[in-house]
Amino acid sequence: MSLQHTMKKTVLMEGVGLHTGMPIKLEIRPAQDNFGIQFTRSDLTKAQPIRASYENVTNTRLATTLGTGKNFVSTVEHLMAALAGFGIDNAHILVGGPEVPIFDGSSAPFVEQIKRSGVETQQMNRPTLVITRRVELKIAEKWAYVEPSNQFEIHSTIEWDHPMVGFQELSYIEGKNSFDEIARARTFCFARDIESMKTLGLIRGGSLDCAVVLSETGCLNSDGLRYNDELVRHKVLDAIGDFKLAGLQIAGSFRLHRSGHDVHYQLLKAILKDRRNYEIVGADQATELPLMRLAASY
Ligand SMILES: [Zn+2]
Numbered sequence: 001m002s003l004q005h006t007m008k009k010t011v012l013m014e015g016v017g018l019h020t021g022m023p024i025k026l027e028i029r030p031a032q033d034n035f036g037i038q039f040t041r042s043d044l045t046k047a048q049p050i051r052a053s054y055e056n057v058t059n060t061r062l063a064t065t066l067g068t069g070k071n072f073v074s075t076v077e078h079l080m081a082a083l084a085g086f087g088i089d090n091a092h093i094l095v096g097g098p099e100v101p102i103f104d105g106s107s108a109p110f111v112e113q114i115k116r117s118g119v120e121t122q123q124m125n126r127p128t129l130v131i132t133r134r135v136e137l138k139i140a141e142k143w144a145y146v147e148p149s150n151q152f153e154i155h156s157t158i159e160w161d162h163p164m165v166g167f168q169e170l171s172y173i174e175g176k177n178s179f180d181e182i183a184r185a186r187t188f189c190f191a192r193d194i195e196s197m198k199t200l201g202l203i204r205g206g207s208l209d210c211a212v213v214l215s216e217t218g219c220l221n222s223d224g225l226r227y228n229d230e231l232v233r234h235k236v237l238d239a240i241g242d243f244k245l246a247g248l249q250i251a252g253s254f255r256l257h258r259s260g261h262d263v264h265y266q267l268l269k270a271i272l273k274d275r276r277n278y279e280i281v282g283a284d285q286a287t288e289l290p291l292m293r294l295a296a297s298y
Contacts, residue, residue: 001281002127006030006090009117013109016099017291018063020076021204025077025096028113033124034287035090036247037083039066039073042094047071049092051063052080053290054245054268060261063099064133064242077261078187081241082110085179086119088128089249103209105186111179127283129291131252136276137267142258144267150252151175154243154254155233164219168232182240184226185233188212191220239264242282244271247291248280 013026020162025042037052050056050067059065063075079100083091085107093100103109106295136145152174172182189197189206191213212230213220227233239256240262256263271277272291280291 002126004089004122005087007119011117013111015103016205017099018102018205025103027094028076029092031090031092033122039093043096053247062262077241078107080244081237082107084244086114102210107183111183125284129248129250135271144256144263146252146254153253168229170232172236185230191215
């Protein structure tokens, strides 16, 4: 049985938003037991906090977005992954704009700040969402499934006809593999897609400082890749961040092929819509998270 965790200290960061191109302030505050991860837009007056839950996902194109109307926060996945990597259950995140800053396109800047703050062990037990049977999903050439396991595992494969990609595979088992080796992997895109994304008003803050950009034959970044398999590592990173939107620690083994935010979200939804796919274990009696209310209503 493990206990819940939060940050030891508040952390302040500032960086450019990938899509708006604007400087955005970010504050990660410690929070009490059972608070979960919640985002508040500090640039809007009296904005309601948005719980980091799959139920609040409103867009999965290029990034994961939470919230509706004006009260939304986009590109939450790399920060969520860093929180997951350090086992942070409870944190209040204040964001001074519509997206979490992109920084270098990886989770490394968040990891650095979490390490600087330190992690605080809390009083209450940490409930776990235990996968009890296989759930699968297929969207065009992408597929994904989850099976029971006593730990959180991600096995990811990608396949692109590109000299720097080809077939790549990577397994991440929480507690066995170093999260740091995943955290440093940057997001990536193809140079040929950049113009169309800019035409759509996206990636105004995009540059070679915040992504790996692939040309038809190589990589435009002068320093090249951080790892030969940086792309599949980043796929694993995105998955860790997106699956944290379950709102609980997960025990299950995920297999993902060419997956993206849409696949992660749809798979999580498919798991959680049927109570026979999972059980929640290890919660204190006083603990009542939204997902547990849902589970109890079956
Ligand atoms: Zn990403």
